[in-house]
Amino acid sequence: MKTYYTYMESPVGRLVLTSDGTSLTALQPDTSKYPVSIVDDWIEDDGAMPFPEARRQLEEYFAGRLVDFDLPLAPQGTEFQRRVWQELVTIDHGTTTSYGDIARRIGNPNGMRAVGLANGKNPIAIIVPCHRVIGANGTLTGYAGGLDMKKTLLDLETSGAGLFATR
Numbered sequence: 694m695k696t697y698y699t700y701m702e703s704p705v706g707r708l709v710l711t712s713d714g715t716s717l718t719a720l721q722p723d724t725s726k727y728p729v730s731i732v733d734d735w736i737e738d739d740g741a742m743p744f745p746e747a748r749r750q751l752e753e754y755f756a757g758r759l760v761d762f763d764l765p766l767a768p769q770g771t772e773f774q775r776r777v778w779q780e781l782v783t784i785d786h787g788t789t790t791s792y793g794d795i796a797r798r799i800g801n802p803n804g805m806r807a808v809g810l811a812n813g814k815n816p817i818a819i820i821v822p823c824h825r826v827i828g829a830n831g832t833l834t835g836y837a838g839g840l841d842m843k844k845t846l847l848d849l850e851t852s853g854a855g856l857f858a859t860r
Contacts, residue, residue: 697741698731701748704755705842708819710748712741716767719816720747726837727814751819757849760786762820770814777811784825787850791829813837819846 697712700723709729711719721729738744743764753759768778776799784790792812796804808826813835815823824846828834836843 696732696735697738697744698729698735699737699739699741699744699748701751703751705838705845708751710744711735712744713767715742716765717743717747717817717820718767718769720818720820721816722818722838722842724839725818726839727816747820754819755849757852764820766817766820768816768821770811770816773807774811774814777808778815778817778821778823781812781815781821781823781826784822786822789825789827789847792826793829795826809835822846825850 695714696718697714699710701708701710705722707723709719709721709723709731710717711729719729721727723729747764750759750762750764754762768775770778777795780795780798792805792808793802795812796802796808799808801807812823812826815821815837818824818838824836824838824843833840833843833847
């Protein structure tokens with residue numbers, strides 16, 4: 694299986710995207726706590742699927758004009774991690790929830806820490822909105838891209854103003 698990658702400049706920094714040629718497999722800021730490590734046999738290709746559409750949708754999101762992403766995703770992780778990530782995409786744009794709420798929704802009410810760990814390992818940032826998960830007391834806690842980025846994304850979603858300059 695081939696792995697493709699590309700970079701995208703964004704208002705929150707440079708993003709690294711990876712693909713299997715069909716689906717997006719990772720999207721991380723290059724300053725992430727868990728950065729994408731490019732491997733020698735990977736192919737840099739801006740036109741590999743679904744990069745052009747991912748780039749377009751991300752630009753619309755950062756401009757405040759896109760609420761729901763519609764891209765083929767193939768994150769790699771354990772069964773538990775994938776359950777958490779599937780639950781993350783159900784969190785409405787502009788809203789937040791807690792780690793405990795996610796744990797209860799996936800049927801593991803005592804699994805808040807495990808949810809937090811899975812949330813932190815989410816390979817497809819922004820599109821799988823791990824930034825929408827906050828502490829039970831409403832505080833911003835842990836984000837692989839850093840708390841400043843998490844706050845910026847939440848502010849973007851609640852303000853609707855967009856982060857890209859007017860074109």
